[in-house]
Amino acid sequence: xxxxxxxxxxxxxxxxxxxxxxxxxxxxxxxxxxxxxxxxxxxxxxxxxxx
Numbered sequence: 001x002x003x004x005x006x007x008x009x010x011x012x013x014x015x016x017x018x019x020x021x022x023x024x025x026x027x028x029x030x031x032x033x034x035x036x037x038x039x040x041x042x043x044x045x046x047x048x049x050x051x
Contacts, residue, residue, distance in 0.1 A: 012043065
């Protein structure tokens, strides 16, 4: 399980696409399809419970 925090003006999907398109990521020569059998993506948002 991976939990990722992301604080940026882009959406998480946009930031993820930028990451995977980066020269640094491409240089790692990793293809998730080679080692991930299944994924479930869930978005969790912070809720301020202070009254």
